[in-house]
Amino acid sequence: MKIQLMVIFGGKSVEHEISIISALQAIRHINKDMYDVIPVYITKDRDMYTGKDITSIEEYQNLPALLKKSSKVVFAKDGDRVYLTDHPSVRKFKKMKLPVDLAFPIVHGSNVEDGTLQGFLKTYGIPFIGCDVVSSAVGMDKHVMKTVLKDYNIPVLDCAIFSKYDYEADSDAVARAVEEKYAFPVIVKPATLGSSIGISKASDHEELEEALSTAFSFATKVLIEPAVTALREINCSVVGDIEEAEASECEEPLNATTILSYEDKYIGNSSKNADSQGMASLARQIPANITPEMRKEVRELAVKTFKALGCNGVVRIDFLYDTAADKIYVNEINTIPGSLSFYLWEPLGIPYEKLIDRLVELCLKREREEKNLLSSFDTNVLSLCSNNALGGAKGSKGKLKV
Numbered sequence: 001m002k003i004q005l006m007v008i009f010g011g012k013s014v015e016h017e018i019s020i021i022s023a024l025q026a027i028r029h030i031n032k033d034m035y036d037v038i039p040v041y042i043t044k045d046r047d048m049y050t051g052k053d054i055t056s057i058e059e060y061q062n063l064p065a066l067l068k069k070s071s072k073v074v075f076a077k078d079g080d081r082v083y084l085t086d087h088p089s090v091r092k093f094k095k096m097k098l099p100v101d102l103a104f105p106i107v108h109g110s111n112v113e114d115g116t117l118q119g120f121l122k123t124y125g126i127p128f129i130g131c132d133v134v135s136s137a138v139g140m141d142k143h144v145m146k147t148v149l150k151d152y153n154i155p156v157l158d159c160a161i162f163s164k165y166d167y168e169a170d171s172d173a174v175a176r177a178v179e180e181k182y183a184f185p186v187i188v189k190p191a192t193l194g195s196s197i198g199i200s201k202a203s204d205h206e207e208l209e210e211a212l213s214t215a216f217s218f219a220t221k222v223l224i225e226p227a228v229t230a231l232r233e234i235n236c237s238v239v240g241d242i243e244e245a246e247a248s249e250c251e252e253p254l255n256a257t258t259i260l261s262y263e264d265k266y267i268g269n270s271s272k273n274a275d276s277q278g279m280a281s282l283a284r285q286i287p288a289n290i291t292p293e294m295r296k297e298v299r300e301l302a303v304k305t306f307k308a309l310g311c312n313g314v315v316r317i318d319f320l321y322d323t324a325a326d327k328i329y330v331n332e333i334n335t336i337p338g339s340l341s342f343y344l345w346e347p348l349g350i351p352y353e354k355l356i357d358r359l360v361e362l363c364l365k366r367e368r369e370e371k372n373l374l375s376s377f378d379t380n381v382l383s384l385c386s387n388n389a390l391g392g393a394k395g396s397k398g399k400l401k402v
């Protein structure tokens with residue numbers, strides 16, 4: 001029997017469109033002899049749809065038409081299995097009941113990649129590929145991630161953090177605090193976004209004010225770092241789990257602008273061929289033109305970062321190389337990288353199809369391990385409870401405290 005593999009993508013995220021590209025690209029490389037693919041597209045309104053046209057990228061150019069000919073679905077658990085079934089608003093039930101064995105979340109950005117979709121799947125008991133809830137959440141918050149990595153002595157750039165409340169109470173005080181802590185230029189970024197959205201470099205007070213205002217329009221937590229001016233960027237993917245993880249080839253993305261922008265990443269070099277879109281379309285040097293010693297250091301740090309954050313599946317870790325100080329820093333982790341970083345594995349002789357098989361294996365391994373953990377224990381605490389003890393009723397004491 002083939003595995004019923006649900007590829008779930010989209011969602012309410014600023015990287016919604018990139019997720020569609022990554023997912024549809026992956027679907028083309030899933031071995032159809034082993035898996036039946038069930039594509040599930042989450043709209044920006046958080047509705048879920050499936051259907052045969054959901055896997056065609058061109059259909060997304062007319063979204064209302066695509067949704068009209070697709071089926072709006074929800075999850076339903078029945079016995080030990082979870083099914084995709086018609087949404088209750090569908091007037092005439094078509095009695096759809098598609099079993100789902102495994103989920104493959106290919107989503108980017110907050111509201112989906114940050115542990116939310118993973119938690120949703122876990123609540124239903126659907127095994128899923130990739131990082132678990134905690135590592136997804138930690139990986140999405142650049143500040144929390146740095147805090148964990150510092151604890152493992154992994155080099156990260158220092159940063160200052162401000163909340164929307166600090167900023168709204170006194171934006172001048174926030175700017176002053178930044179200027180006291182760091183010399184210009186600084187980089188201002190929303191703590192929980194990706195794809196360079198909301199990020200800017202500030203070289204003076206005026207630019208700083210503008211950069212803060214931009215960043216706070218995208219997130220409630222903003223991070224300010226000293227800018228690395230003599231910068232090269234090196235990325236490396238890792239596949240595995242905390243027991244065993246392996247680093248890929250390294251790449252050097254080539255920027256058209258100082259900050260590697262959304263356009264550099266996805267638009268600059270794209271063509272009509274779906275295989276060359278998404279992160280795979282970025283102008284880049286593979287392998288990165290770095291010394292063997294630097295390559296070794298990057299790959300070791302990538303594996304160390306992967307394990308420190310408790311990752312699973314395939315991730316991409318991005319580094320900032322300060323060429324003036326000859327120092328390398330972990331900049332960020334992408335727990336579901338664009339194009340699943342397949343192009344960093346091909347140079348090591350691992351085709352995209354094999355990469356996906358490995359991700360399924362890792363998912364099943366974690367599932368087996370988790371099944372062996374206790375998730376409940378017998379207790380008779382409820383037999384000791386009464387409605388009176390919960391409180392609220394007239395005359396009740398409401399003393400129960402748990």
Ligand SMILES: Nc1ncnc2c1ncn2[C@@H]1O[C@H](COP(=O)(O)OP(=O)(O)O)[C@@H](O)[C@H]1O
Pocket residue numbers: 157187189193194195196197199225226227228229231233255258259260261318320331332
């Ligand atoms: N401290 C820094 N110094 C110089 N450039 C930076 C710094 N931090 C980020 N950048 C630039 O901004 C880009 C986006 O920042 P990053 O932290 O990777 O955010 P995102 O999650 O949006 O990709 C990086 O690829 C790099 O070009």
Ligand SMILES: [Mg+2]
Pocket residue numbers: 195196318332
């Ligand atoms: Mg980045």
